[in-house]
Amino acid sequence: MRYLLILIVPFYLSFAPPSVKIGLLKYGGGGDWYANPTSLINLSAFCNKFLNTNLDPDYATVDVGSVDLFNYPLIHMTGHGNVVFSHAEAENLRNYLIAGGFLHIDDNYGMDPFVRVAMKTVFPELNFVELPFNHPIYHQKYNFDNGLPKIHEHDGKPPGGYGLIWEGRLVCFYSYETDLGDGWEDQEVHKDPEEVRIKALKMGANIVQFVFGN
Numbered sequence: 001m002r003y004l005l006i007l008i009v010p011f012y013l014s015f016a017p018p019s020v021k022i023g024l025l026k027y028g029g030g031g032d033w034y035a036n037p038t039s040l041i042n043l044s045a046f047c048n049k050f051l052n053t054n055l056d057p058d059y060a061t062v063d064v065g066s067v068d069l070f071n072y073p074l075i076h077m078t079g080h081g082n083v084v085f086s087h088a089e090a091e092n093l094r095n096y097l098i099a100g101g102f103l104h105i106d107d108n109y110g111m112d113p114f115v116r117v118a119m120k121t122v123f124p125e126l127n128f129v130e131l132p133f134n135h136p137i138y139h140q141k142y143n144f145d146n147g148l149p150k151i152h153e154h155d156g157k158p159p160g161g162y163g164l165i166w167e168g169r170l171v172c173f174y175s176y177e178t179d180l181g182d183g184w185e186d187q188e189v190h191k192d193p194e195e196v197r198i199k200a201l202k203m204g205a206n207i208v209q210f211v212f213g214n
Helices: 002-012 039-050 067-071 087-098 112-122 180-184 194-213
Strands: 023-026 060-063 074-079 102-107 160-166 169-176
Touching (some): 039 194, 074 194, 087 112, 087 169, 102 112, 112 169, 180 194
Parallel strands (some): 023 060, 023 074, 074 102, 102 169
Antiparallel strands (some): 160 169
């Protein structure tokens, strides 16, 4: 029954009261999973305004090992440091993703070497693959012909969008060297120019539309 909810919720996204939430993944290992506290609030509001969705800006915090994970069609994960999943947590996340859930991982800088190892415990048989620029996630309401926008400079590397693909379906999208979540935050937090914030929010809206429309 808990799996069925994943498949039902998207169809009611535009018609139900604002009760569909994005989930924020809480994980162990010491990394700051709670970074960017205003990002999902602003992303939900942006999607409601420009995609005509009905997301509740009051996002949910969900432990990676909790059965509550199955209540949220889209889970967002961020942070700067270490990520550790226990065997039971990795199995729970795997079951959630195979059942129809979706995970967006946004590297907030410094997360990359840890999250790749952690996700290997979830899908040992899969590797992250870089998505081509013509992938549908870059061409929902907004077109990003060159892939992910660059929001924050860290190591001077180009942004990269990577995916885990299970039986032909993208179950996890990993945005690297871009920091979308920083761009979603309140303007006074990082003082990004408005045009940069809008690019980040538009790419976030594409992720939301991709998840709920597929």
